[in-house]
Amino acid sequence: MSVRRILTGVGIVIGSALLLVVLFTSWYTVDESEQALVLTFGEANETITESGLKFKLPWPIQQVEILSKETFSLQFGYDQKDGEIESFPKETRMITGDENIALADLVVQWKITEPRDYLFNSEDPESILYDATSASIRSIIGSSTIDAALTTGKAEIEDEVRELLSSLIEKYSIGISVQAVQLQDVELPNEEVRQAFTDVTDARETMNTKENEAEKYRNQKLNEAQGEEDAIKLRAEGEKAARIEQARGDVAIFDKLYAEYQTNPDVTRQRLILETLEEVLPNAEVYIMNDDGGTLKYLPLNPLEREQQPPVPTEEQESEDGQS
Incomplete structure (x- = not known):
């Protein structure tokens, strides 16, 4: 009886150990930053990439190698x-x-x-x-x-x-x-070669800076010249339009004068002479003389101004004033 009890106890212990082995080796956990490779009798069987609690066959049937998914x-x-x-x-x-x-x-x-x-x-x-x-x-x-x-x-x-x-x-x-x-x-x-290359690099950067500054100056002058060109063109267009309008006005005036001249040539001719004298000699007093040197007629170009000024004495009035 004692031997049987001993064997029974040993069997219970072994069974419990095997049960614990099955329980502890049949479950494994895969973290979010991990991946697992399931090995069946040492041969790669399945790759697990999803996280969570996973089941496998107990050791030594299956084993799991956990690897990181991080960089x-x-x-x-x-x-x-x-x-x-x-x-x-x-x-x-x-x-x-x-x-x-x-x-x-x-x-x-x-x-x-x-x-x-x-x-x-x-x-x-x-x-x-x-x-x-x-x-x-x-x-x-x-x-x-x-x-x-x-x-x-x-x-x-x-x-x-x-x-x-x-x-x-x-x-x-x-x-x-x-x-x-x-x-x-x-x-x-070495330091000497590094310094020499640094000098070359600095010179290249200086060259690039100067080229950029020159390009900037060139663009500035081109823009200024373009602006001056546009201004000159605008002034020329304005002057052209003004002269065209002035010429049209002169033509219109000439057409009107010509129409008046055709209607009454003598009056129009005298009017043109008077207006021309008025324009050329605005402040002058004009006398019309005959061939003998005598005064035929006094021609006032500005009659309103002449009314405000005293009359000019004639030669007979001057001789009478001298005798008196």
């Missing part, structure tokens, strides 16, 4: 820990297309997109990514000029590195997707 950063050429940056110049030194030496470091943003390939196609996917990054940046820098790498060509270099790196990672099938590539710094290997 990781790979630092090439330097390492940053506790706010301190450590550079690796041997890794970042490379030759440009115009046979200059440059130091280039960058950051690669990547994430796990295929958990099965990430776990089973390579022992160290991050090491492969690092080597592919080194090959990509050296290839692109090697086909670029030092001027482009240090100044205006950085954005284009980043795009080309990202495209080349993405194609390499796709060929390696390590379950990684490259999200972005950011050049952190591209510089020359």
Whole structure:
């Protein structure tokens, strides 16, 4: 009886242990920032991307590998820990297309997109990514000029590195997707060369500034000249219109005078003579003399003004005044 009881107790203990194993290994949780790969007897079976409490067959039938869905950063050429940056110049030194030496470091943003390939196609996917990054940046820098790498060509270099790196990672099938590539710094290997290049860059910027100022001055003068041209044209158009209207008025006056002349030529002729004398000699006193020198007729051009002034004495009045 005692042996049977012992065996029964052992069976109960084993059954309880197995039950606990089943209970604790049949459920797992996937967070929103995680993804899971279910393994059945060590073989990849299913990828779980939805979060929540999940069920699986108990261990050792099925196991679960939990991987992150977050974006990781790979630092090439330097390492940053506790706010301190450590550079690796041997890794970042490379030759440009115009046979200059440059130091280039960058950051690669990547994430796990295929958990099965990430776990089973390579022992160290991050090491492969690092080597592919080194090959990509050296290839692109090697086909670029030092001027482009240090100044205006950085954005284009980043795009080309990202495209080349993405194609390499796709060929390696390590379950990684490259999200972005950011050049952190591209510089020359020593201080003297850096200073010389800085001087060249400053001179180029000064040249660009002068060219912009000259273009601005040119545009200003062109606008001023265009404004003066428009003003002259407007004045000319105005003067042209005024002269045309004046000519039309003169023609109208001439037509009226001609009509009057046809009706009464003598009167019109005398009127024109008087008006012309009035216009040419506004303040003069005109006498009409005969061939013997005697006064025939006094011609007042401004009769109203003459009425306000004393009469001019004749020769007989002057002789009488002298005798008296």
